[in-house]
Amino acid sequence: MANKYSLGIDVGSTTVKTVITDSDGNILYSKYQRHLSKVKETVTDQLKIIQADYPDEEFTVCITGSAGLGLANSADIPFVQEVHAAFLAVKQKQPDADAVIELGGEDAKIIFLTGGVEQRMNGTCAGGTGAFIDQMATLLGVSADQLDELSLHAQKIYPIASRCGVFAKSDIQPLLNQGARREDVAASIFQAVVDQTVSGLAQGRSIEGKVLFLGGPLFFLRGLKKAFVRTLGLDEEHAVFPPEAPVFVAYGCAIYAATAEKAFHISDIIEKIRTAKASDAIVTGEPLFRSQAEYDEFIDRHKKFDLGYADIRTYKGDAYLGIDAGSTTTKLVLITEDGRILYHHYSSNLGQPLDKIADQVKRIYSEMNPNITIKGSAVTGYGEDLIKAGLSVDHGIVETVAHFKAAAYFCPDVDFIIDIGGQDIKCFKIKNKSIDSIMLNEACSSGCGSFIQTFAMALGYDIAEFSQLGLFAEHPVDLGSRCTVFMNSSVKQAQKDGATVEDISAGLSSSIIKNAIYKVIRANSPDDLGKNIVVQGGTFLNDAVLRSFEKELGRNVIRPAISGLMGAFGCALYAKERAGEEASKLISAEELENFTYTSRSANCGGCTAHCQLNIISFGKGRRFISGNRCEKGGGAANRNTVPNLYEFKYDSILNTVKTHQPKRYRGTVGLPLALGFYEQLPFWHMLFTTLGFRTVVSDESSRDMYYLGQHTIPSDTVCYPAKLTHGHIENLLDKGVDFIF
Structure with a gap:
């Protein structure tokens, strides 16, 4: 005889769901709650709520979910795989689903x-x-x-x-x-x-x-x-x-639990969960700092590389503005003729770099002495073109040049620069006072600033506070050097295994460094990096990350106090070098007071690519266009005077098929206008027409063509052109050809 009540507990990667069913499979109770990595505590809290409503009842119980297996094993509670639990729930609630x-x-x-x-x-x-x-x-x-x-x-x-x-x-x-x-x-x-x-x-x-x-x-x-x-x-x-969608797998888990023979009071289940032992498989490393004195010595050593400051309200003379519009942050530096800092700013851009920088320039104008003249300005970073167009900045320069100029200012003999930013890692080898080679992270930005920021926010901490937590952690967790998404699971597992937030903070700092050295730089030994190493980028303002770098290399490095502002500082130095007798074109204080811009979308008609453009207008005929894949979309003049050879080739290929078809044919063959068939179409067309077949080709490639065949792609690792070809095959099927070659 089935037990009266069944309890399903779904412990997912981010949430805990509980469901109680009666002997007929009806849901009597359900709850959906984020666990914020406190799995045992959240499960226990939910069970105590159930205990208040069902103090004397017995339950057959089962656990499921991606984070439930370890808990089920350690608490000696039955476990069911979540896909099977979902299957059981569907059969019970929606048996006609396809x-x-x-x-x-x-x-x-x-x-x-x-x-x-x-x-x-x-x-x-x-x-x-x-x-x-x-x-x-x-x-x-x-x-x-x-x-x-x-x-x-x-x-x-x-x-x-x-x-x-x-x-x-x-x-x-x-x-x-x-x-x-x-x-x-x-x-x-x-x-x-x-x-x-x-x-x-x-x-x-x-x-x-x-x-x-x-x-x-x-x-x-x-x-x-x-x-x-x-x-x-x-x-x-x-x-x-369905209305029970959030707890559907927990419901299936309860259905599975109903088949169990042994039932428990809810107090017994709570005790099993509470006393479940954590795994002892956690791997730890050496502390970053063993004492406060060791940390103080570290801070004093790096304080030597600092710039002087001048008062923006009392200084008189020329000044130079540098702007670094990074992927996630905005940096500004205003320096004097002799390199002292008059004003600096570093903050998240919150996806609105132009607004942030305009506000800061406005603030500079409001605070600075009227006797200061901004003689030059330069910008670098992801938002370089937008900022240059919007605020009439004098120069735009490549990030590598900006960072090298800044590093050489602090260490003229620098032979290696590593910059870890919000989403990118840049490494430069320097020979003969010039950049010899550049290494960048490619498709992945694990190990960058946003990597550790994501975890800080997920754990409920401000990034600065989170970074400090790991400095004196006794057992930093060895998390390896993995992608952000994989690391999510590693962090959660470490928490379940008893690691503290301090241990995880220190472990993540070490992971950032291992990723940079062994995945981006691909160094075999510290000697590969050189002797005079300058580190920069906001991520290195994190003392835990800097200490991890020095410990991994086994040597001291140079971190300027303005580490996070080096791109902007390099721009200011560049603006100083390029400043002439003429006044800077930088937007004036009066213009900034009325500074506005409008954004609209449009499709470029310059060619068949029909690029989707973002057109930002600043007034007085100034505008910035993005989204264009060539200079036509940017408003280049004489756009129609140069012949489009791609269009000529495409039309020539199609004309071959249109004009040379047999009057009588034995069948129709479909040829996909993709991959090698595109280049070789005249050959295949001639072959099949000589054999007495009519040829039909698929339509032109487009995003919609990709979506047409998306459901037929058997592997996610196939290249995009090959995925696109699936759409061409579907297109030919729709045309009703006799066969496809």
Whole structure:
């Protein structure tokens, strides 16, 4: 005889869900709550709420979820795999469903029920899940709910990578820096999640029929629902969002628990959870500092590399402004003729670099002595072109040049520079007083400033406070050097294994350094980096990161006190070198008072690429255009005087097919206008027409063409041109050819 009550506990990567069912499988109670990495405490709190309502009842119990296996084993409570739990719940509640899509905190699942049961789940990457959405909301400086609200007012969608949060940041940050509407970016983030689910999980199977959408993100985020329904082409009858969606897997877990023979009082279950022992598999390293005295000596040594300061209110003479519009931060430095700092600023740009910098320049004008003349200005960084156009800055320079000029100011014999910024790592080898080689992080920005900032915010700490926590940690956790998304799981596991926040902070600082040395620089030994090493970038203002770098290298390095401002300082030095007799073109205080700009979207008609442009107008005929892939979209003159050879080639290939077809033919062959077939089309056309066949080619490549074949792509690691070819095959099938070659 089945027990009267069954309890399902779903311990996910970010949330805990509990469900109580009766003997007929009806849900009597449910709760959905974020655990903020305090798994045992959250589970215990939820069980105590249940205990108040069911003090004397017995429950059969089971645990599921990506973070539930360890807890189940240590507490000696039955465990069921979450995909199987979801399958049981679907069979109970929605037996006529054809497919199920469930998105959790760090996992995504698809269950195909029609045409053979097949279950798929993300493996090592949490791209396109709730954690991904949280990261993107953090990047925009909003909550997940606010991100959802923004998405509902979007006008256009941008292509954004969703395989991992790092790639997505690399797509989103330039959009923000170039003035894209936040509403459009928000909707694009949700579309990226849909694309990742369809191409990354479905991988060759069509998602069709009655589709059940489960999990917290798909229940609470209206913009995400809208993107899924639109992309899959579902109507209300075939897109099902059940009211119990957030706790659906916990419900399936309770269904599974109902088959158990042994039942427990809720107090016994609480005791089992409370006394569950943590794993002792945690690996730790050496403390960064063993004493306060050791830390004080470290601070005194680095204080030697500091600049002098001058009072902006009393100084008289020439000054030079340097601006670094970075990926996530804004830096400004105003220096005197002899290199002293009159004004400096460093802060997050919150996706609005132009507004931030305009405000700071306005503040400089309001505070400075009327006898100060800004003789020159220069800007570098991601937002260089936008800032130069908007504020009439005199010079724009490459980041490497700016950073080298700044480093050489502090150490004329510098032979290696490493700069760790918000989203990039730059390393320069210097020979004969010039840059000899450059190393950059490529597609991944794990180990950058935003990497540790993401974890600080996830754990509820300000970045500065979080950095200080690890300085005297006795057992820094060895987290290795991995991608941000993977590291999320490592951090959570370390917490479950008893690591303190201090240990994790120190461990993350070490991870940043290991990533830079062994993945970006790919050094075999410290000697590869040289003897006179200058470190810069805001990340090195973190004493824990700097100490980790010195300990890993086994030598001391030079960190200027303005480490985070080095790009801006290098720009100021460049502006000083280039200053002539003429006055600076920098926007005046009077113009700044009335400074406004408008942003609008448009499609370039210069060629068939039809680039989506962001046009920012500043008044008086000044404007900045981004999104263009060539100079035409930027408003280049004489755009029609140069022949378009790509267009000529394309038209010539199509004319071959159009004008040389047999009058009588034995069949029609489809040829995809992609990959090698595009280059070799005249050959294949001649071959088949000589054999007596009519040839038909697919339409021109486009984003829509990619989406047409997205559901048929069997592997996420295939290159984009190969993925695009799937769309061409679908296009030929729609044209009704006899066969496709």
